Amino acid sequence: MLCPFRQACRHACGDSALPLAPGRLRLRAGDVLYTQGRPALAVYPVRTGGLKQVYESRLGWRQVSGFYQCGDVCGLEANEPATHNASAVALQDTECCAIPIEALHGSLADPGLRTAILANLRRQANRQAELLVAIGSMKASQRLAMLLLDLAAEQVRRGITDGGLTLAMTRNDIASYLGLTLETVSRLLSRFRSVGLITVRHRKLRIVDPDGLADVHADPDRVALRESVE
Amino acid sequence: MLCPFRQACRHACGDSALPLAPGRLRLRAGDVLYTQGRPALAVYPVRTGGLKQVYESRLGWRQVSGFYQCGDVCGLEANEPATHNASAVALQDTECCAIPIEALHGSLADPGLRTAILANLRRQANRQAELLVAIGSMKASQRLAMLLLDLAAEQVRRGITDGGLTLAMTRNDIASYLGLTLETVSRLLSRFRSVGLITVRHRKLRIVDPDGLADVHADPDRVALRESVE
């Protein structure tokens, strides 16, 4: 059995983001911000765009383990001795800052920055744990509903509340993240649409019925119920 | 659909381990060392026995997210503001130390202790990531083989190399940890035994063919192959 995450990572000329350039970094879709196993030299707050975190296991199985958007800080997953234990790959045109870790140690004195960093760390840890439970014991429809609600909550956190969002990632990325196949994700999105929970067209998605999605997240049979009602 | 992890946690008179007793703590099977959501007051290196880490998601789904044995440090999963984001429950009679976090900050000056703590952190983070990939995209037999190899490696790390190990956790705990059902775990153990990879009797387990297990970890079809060969 091959690794189900089939998408090859396009490494842009080594690590395209030369790590120590001060200030902003500009990435294009597919560019690698940093690579698992390499020394961690900086952390990267995201200004615009989006990235995926990709973990590669000892046996070479790759899986998307997180998504980064504006306001998230990439590179915090590194552990001592300072080595990244996941890679970050841009999903679209992306800009981020680079804060060298020496500078980071100083910045942590600033209470505002510190709480921001810690909040990021906690959010990522919680998401990781929730993801584990989701993949470990929830049905496919529940997992997808969870992701959509998470993405929507992110939007709200940064002030956009109209329920419309643009998926930066492919179906394959979503599938890998949720421990599913891309076909299943595609089918479920269609099903959610057909029962009136969302509208989707390619990467444009709108959550029509957040409460309904929350119901599905809590109990996957709700989708079937809605189907018969509709 | 109910939470598939059906086992109730027996809370021993609140948090039975009064957190600030200096030195050793003594727990019996089922006792709760600390509870998710409560303030993190200390970290707990394990001296003898074993514990499980249990995470409860926002919707109340419980899942075993790790196992602690002698040499592991419980409580490091806490994040600022200092709150445990998982619970720890003893699997058997267990002794551990309690290092209050104020004392911890001092101890980190000691290079030996610091590297020990950091090594623990890294090991736990890696295991978490490997587990995510395993649950997300590996077959049941691969996941179980992975766990058995991990447990065996732990034994080796502490000097016992005869391949015999005692499972402190129930089949249900294993199943929850691997994102399976207890029936599947039981069946797989029987299958592994019938093809000569291991011997099992209740909690006593011996790895007969480590290379064979590694093969199964890499490719689940190997079990079937061995079946026909045998």
Next chain:
DNA sequence: CGCAGCTTTGAGTGTGATCAAATACGGTGG
């Protein structure tokens, strides 16, 4: 315009969940 990658949809299959029952074990009290 043509190609490559992403997405959708369909049909069939298999793994692991579910439901169910029998057995073995460990602790407790008579």
Next chain:
DNA sequence: CCACCGTATTTGATCACACTCAAAGCTGCG
């Protein structure tokens, strides 16, 4: 010491969910 009970484990039969294989459509880019 033995009988008993609750819990853990094993094993069987059946079924559904999600995977696999396959083909066609859509999109964007060169």
